[in-house]
Amino acid sequence: MFDLYMTRLHELTVLVYALSVLLYFIDFVQNNRKANQVAFWLLAFVWVLQTSFFLFYIVKTGRFPVLSVFEGLYFYAWVLVSLSLGINKLLRMDFIVFFTNILGFVIMAIHTFAPVQYNSVIMAKQLISELLLIHITMAILSYGAFSLSFVFSLLYLIQYNLLKQKKWGTRLLRIADLSKLERLSYILNVIGVPILFLGLVLGLQWAFIKVPNMTWYDPKVLGSFIVLCLYSVYLYLRVGKGLYGKTLALWNIGAFLIVLLNFFFFGKLSSFHFWYA
Template sequence: MFDLVLARLPELVIVIYALSILLYFIDFVDHNRKANTLAFRLLLIVWTLQTIFLFMYMTSTGRFPVLTIFEGLYFYTWVLITISLVLHHIFKVDFTVFFTNLIGFSFMAIHAFAPIQRSSVSAEQLMSELLLIHITMAILSYGAFSVSFVFSGLYLLQFKLLKEKRWKKKLWRLADLAKLEKASFILNTVGVPMLLLSLILGLRWALIKLPHFHWYDPKIIGSFFLLIVYGFLLYAYAKRVMFGRKLALWNAVAFLCVLINFFLISGLSKFHFWFS
């Protein structure tokens, strides 16, 4: 019975999630406040069910669920929903939740139709407090970068509407450009130190646990490159070396690097069994 619930709960979540995204899209197109309210309530249900599933999974496995790609994608989606709900109350940008959860739903769909526990190395073999914290912090940093990308996307949309003098209702629901740029900067400010700490802990774990460790591993190079890119974006914003539309475009490029590092480069790594 317990295994059946674990198997069916994600399916229920993705159906409710799809309905929520559909209602957010209706609100996006037609400025329908009833659809927005219902979509937000459904998203709260999704978050609640996901949280219940995570606790049930932890109870079943006896560990924090981030050690395989099956678990990691689910946790990443939970992080995105959590961040979007929090930011919805802080920044009051209507479309943040919609666009953030388009990303979240995409990863949830990948999770739902992927073979369970694809990793070639069992989670028990990888068990380590250092590794758990390393992976968790990496996923949290990716979540922050993802929502930062959403704010940059909204900035570019707002900029386009203003430049074309298209005074529509959507314009007033996107928040002003300065607010969108600031929100993106804050999320990157959270993501960069998380990624740095994650790399430090991951390297420490590798040096202790792995008999054959290479500093030139593609995943290590890719992760440090990602850190440099986002570090530069923080410096450019703080010193006003780069700002506005150009900064938003570069932030979008940086998120593309996140996706490449998350999926492509991880598969090339010699010791990142999590994505084997």
């Protein structure tokens, strides 16, 4: 019972860590100081949990826990979080903190969901099942964000054409203005991209455990990374190149068509990627 309780706390740590990375990403693309502050305190909470687990393990084993690969991974993740907090507080180098925590999250996820570290076979299988559940949930949440973003881009094009053709009327008034539609579409993609990225990280972790003969050129795997790349390019065009307007809306609509293709078609071609019980 105690081991199950500790496992749940580890899972909570990963979820809080994922939320922190998400907020750091929002700050990275939008210069959102409020998101940065919340991300920092979430990261501090992760550090408190990690340190508590670390000290408990030292007391339980009577040694410094770095003698196995999995113990080393946990210590590595703890070091990355500690360095991130120090950099954030002392040097104010937010972007370094963001990219460091992407690595830290990957390490933490590998440690938490690796079944080799669990003595109970039943618990190991349960962890693998929960890892798959979290992966699927995060992927669907990201697809939900992309779907709403697509709707706003579609409304943007409709409104754009109405204005261009000077078709004034009730329909025009009932659709939000172009700048608002574009901003909402952009914000949803800012949320969707990191959620999809984190979901893919967990999905790969599950695949390496459960599907030892997995190939990188599997249609579903390739499709998921293509989707991630397309929306990452969208953010680059919006933030890095300052692209606005109809071209960006068309890109967003095209990217969503690939989302649909990946969701409904590529999964059927995959050698392993289907809904597991």
